[in-house]
Amino acid sequence: MSDTPFNRAAKATPPSVAAKIRGLSDRAIAWIFVLPTIFLLLAVNIFPLIWTINLSFTNFRANRPNREVEYIGLRNYERILTDSDIWLTMQATAHFLFWTIFFQVLIGFALAWLINRKFKGNDLWTTLIVLPMMLSPAVVGNFWTFLYQPQIGLFNYGISFLTGIDPSSFQMIGDVTLAPWSIVIVDTWMWTPFVMLICLAGLRSIPDYIYEAAEIDRASKWRQFWTITLPMELPFLMLAVLFSGIENFKMYDLVVQLTGGGPGSITELTSINLKREAFEKWRTGYASAYAIILFVTVFGLASIYVKALNKVKER
Amino acid sequence: MTVFLNGLMKFRRGPWEMLASVLIAIGVIMLMQPLVMWAYTYSFIVTLTGTVMFIVVSHFPD
Numbered sequence: 262m263s264d265t266p267f268n269r270a271a272k273a274t275p276p277s278v279a280a281k282i283r284g285l286s287d288r289a290i291a292w293i294f295v296l297p298t299i300f301l302l303l304a305v306n307i308f309p310l311i312w313t314i315n316l317s318f319t320n321f322r323a324n325r326p327n328r329e330v331e332y333i334g335l336r337n338y339e340r341i342l343t344d345s346d347i348w349l350t351m352q353a354t355a356h357f358l359f360w361t362i363f364f365q366v367l368i369g370f371a372l373a374w375l376i377n378r379k380f381k382g383n384d385l386w387t388t389l390i391v392l393p394m395m396l397s398p399a400v401v402g403n404f405w406t407f408l409y410q411p412q413i414g415l416f417n418y419g420i421s422f423l424t425g426i427d428p429s430s431f432q433m434i435g436d437v438t439l440a441p442w443s444i445v446i447v448d449t450w451m452w453t454p455f456v457m458l459i460c461l462a463g464l465r466s467i468p469d470y471i472y473e474a475a476e477i478d479r480a481s482k483w484r485q486f487w488t489i490t491l492p493m494e495l496p497f498l499m500l501a502v503l504f505s506g507i508e509n510f511k512m513y514d515l516v517v518q519l520t521g522g523g524p525g526s527i528t529e530l531t532s533i534n535l536k537r538e539a540f541e542k543w544r545t546g547y548a549s550a551y552a553i554i555l556f557v558t559v560f561g562l563a564s565i566y567v568k569a570l571n572k573v574k575e576r
Numbered sequence: 577m578t579v580f581l582n583g584l585m586k587f588r589r590g591p592w593e594m595l596a597s598v599l600i601a602i603g604v605i606m607l608m609q610p611l612v613m614w615a616y617t618y619s620f621i622v623t624l625t626g627t628v629m630f631i632v633v634s635h636f637p638d
Contacts, residue, residue, distance in 0.1 A: 342617045351616065355608030469590060555622050561600035563629040564634075570592060 310556075317550035324543040337550035341352065347551075350526070350534045354510065356441055357448070357530060362505045364449040366498060369456030374490075376457070377464040387461075391454045398451070402518025405447045409433040409519075428492055434520050440528050444516050456501045460529040464490070480565030496572060531555055592633035599626030 268396055271279075282290075311343045321330045341347055376387055393401070417428035433443040467490065475485045513532040514524070522529035522537075524573075529537075535555065539548035583591035603623030605617040 338620065342620055343613075345613070348613065348616050349609050353611045355610075358608070404616070440614065557624050557627055558604055561623050562604065564627060564630045565597050565600060568597065 269271040289566075290344075295441075312484065313549045314553055316546050317553050318431065321546045321549075322543050323545040333546070337547045340547065341551055341554060346526070347534065350529055350531050353526075353528060354530045357444060357512065357516075358506060358509050358527075360442075360445045361452070361509050362449045362502055364445065365453045365505050366501055367455045368449065369453045370460045370494070370498065372453065372457040373464055375461035376461060390457060393451045394454045396451070398515040399419075399518050401447060401451050402515045405519055406434065409443060411435075431458050435524055437524055437527050440520055440524055444519055444528050447519060448512065448515060451515070452505065452508070458496065459497050459501045459504070463494045467493045472557060496569065499569050500566070503562065503569060507559055507566060510555070510562070560575070580624060587636050589633060589636040589638050592636055596630035596633055597624050599623075599629060602626075 274282075281476045300452075318332055318334060319330045320333050322328065364550075370392060376390070405416075408414050410415050411432050414433075414434065419433065420426060420431075423429040432575065433439050433446075438513060471489055475489060480488070484509060511532055512530055513536070516528060516530055517533060520528045522533045528535075531551075532555075535548060535551050538544050538551060580591045580594070582588075584595070600623055603619050603621075603626055606619035606622060609615055
């Protein structure tokens with residue numbers, strides 16, 4: 262018998278244990294391997310979820326653990342769903358979601374379409390375009406605050422160069438009208454490359470012979486785009502939309518670094534608001550109900566995402 | 577449309593999943609729209625119904 266690690270482990274196993282293992286069925290051995298993972302999954306995912314659902318029906322406060330906890334039924338949910346401030350937060354999130362998805366898909370698809378054409382330096386351009394998504398959101402948020410500075414920021418000077426407006430006459434982060442757009446611009450800058458990569462994968466999966474057949478039929482480039490490229494790219498675009506939607510729904514770090522939810526609470530997205538309720542106001546029961554509402558929404562969107570993914574696989 | 581309704585009547589996965597997806601989408605729109613407060617108030621129950629329905633109907637036969 263050769264001296265491999267497996268053989269050494271087999272030799273080192275006590276005869277009584279080895280006999281027991283030999284007596285187990287394949288199914289039982291499979292369960293032994295899977296059990297640690299199931300246990301971890303239950304401990305890390307399922308138990309906290311059930312515990313959060315339980316807390317959402319109480320008035321529990323994590324900063325007062327010794328206080329008696331009362332079950333208050335659906336009152337937390339009722340409060341959240343009739344609170345006009347949280348409704349405004351949802352609207353801020355909707356604004357952020359809609360415009361980031363719109364710009365990311367539009368610019369991402371355009372970039373993918375350009376990159377997909379064979380030209381010199383193609384790989385270099387792809388690498389350069391993909392760079393922003395490799396950075397940490399905290400770092401991106403931090404350096405964009407400098408770019409947005411009205412006195413020294415390059416962004417303001419860029420806008421001034423293009424439009425002739427005085428660079429110190431507007432503040433991207435401090436202005437109530439411009440602040441929501443400032444976070445949209447930064448998120449679009451950071452995550453468009455990701456959408457581009459999804460779109461590029463879609464474009465590269467379209468076989469060349471379809472275009473060759475269209476050329477033989479004298480279809481114009483415009484016609485080829487509308488009847489071949491776009492329909493075959495559509496599932497990938499749909500995936501990009503859903504993926505961006507789910508990711509941006511949870512957006513926290515970038516916006517906190519950039520605006521901190523301000524001015525006022527104009528850029529306070531749901532995730533920031535939830536963190537404040539849970540760890541600044543310490544309304545744990547209330548925040549749990551809030552988290553469950555967001556969880557159900559994201560879970561619902563994720564279900565559609567998985568369905569779309571399966572459709573793409575079937576193609 | 578008839579195929580869709582037949583699928584619903586025969587408890588087929590495709591049409592029921594479509595219905596659940598539409599409910600989820602309506603719920604999310606209701607949650608985030610800026611127009612009427614009552615739609616925001618009832619958004620969660622619509623999304624929850626859609627999500628639970630999605631989980632159940634994904635076990636229906638194709």
